Amino acid sequence: MLGDYKVGAFQRKWFEMVEKFGVADKRWAQDMYERRHSWATSHIRRKFLAEFHTTSTCEDLHAVISWYVKSRYSYTDFLHHFHRCLMFGRAKEVEADFECAKGDLVLTTNLKQLERCAADNYTQTIFYLFVPILDRTCAMRVVDFEDNDSYFIHTVSRYGTPGKDWHVVATSEMSEVRCTCMKIECFGVPCDHIIVVLVFNNVHEIPRSLILPRWTKDEKVMGCSRWA
Known part of the structure; x- marks a missing residue:
């Protein structure tokens, strides 16, 4: 029931399950x-x-705090060790910022131009989440294409799974691209269906409309300047 189904398919499977x-x-x-x-x-x-989507992030945070804070601590000890925990987190953030600014990312996929665009814009963490999406693109195919003057509708299918299609709607300049899987709305990173449409249309850079500012290297600097 937690599968990534369309709403209609989810409802059908739900009623089949409760009846079964x-x-x-x-x-x-x-x-x-x-x-x-x-x-x-x-x-x-x-x-x-x-x-x-789960409590895993909170659990990770609790695990880090438990390294520093114990139930037997007094209030004063708690504040002291919790401050150490905060300093650890800030140090890790500074380290991540440095790696993001100075680190040299290794390109591993066959879509070098799109991967380079991602490396130039995304933070390292988001980039490494995006690379598997590029890898999965090789299993995707645009099986149908419809021209509606101001926008195009691409039907995308995964190799080996006939009958399960996604529809990607894009403007002629690829300035606006949306997919029926809605993963970009949920996570803020283009899905493999969108990427295969970019490849299909010979687009070499990820459109700015598909790059969420909060996932970019410059967002912290820009955010600070906005609050200054």
């Missing part, structure tokens, strides 16, 4: 379905979540 296991009339199952907009991937993928 005989829980369609159970109140807890009905309540869960009523709250589907807060947990089902099909319904939340259009909401920007910065890839935070």
Whole structure:
């Protein structure tokens, strides 16, 4: 039920599941379905979540804090060690900023121009999340193309999975590109369906409309200048 289905497919699979296991009339199952907009991937993928779908991020933070703070500490000791934890986090951030500014990223995919564009714009963390998307693009194909004057509709399919298609709508200049998977709305990074459409149209750089400012190297500097 957490699969990345379209809304219609999710509803069909849900009703098939509750009927199969005989829980369609159970109140807890009905309540869960009523709250589907807060947990089902099909319904939340259009909401920007910065890839935070689980409690894993909080758990990682708790693990770091537990290195410094213990339950036996007094209030004074807690403040002292929590301050050490904050200093550790700030030091790691400075280190990441330095690597982002001075580090030389190694390009590994076959889409060198798009990968170089990503390396020039994204932080290292986001870049390394984006590289697998470029790798998956080789399994994607544009199987249909429709010209509607001001925009184009591309039908994208993954090799080996016939019948499961995505539709990518793009303007003629590729200044605006959107996909029915809505992953860019959820995470802020172009999906593999959009990338294969860029390749199909011989676009060598990621359009600015697809680069979320908060994931770029310059955002911290620009953010500070806006608040100055």
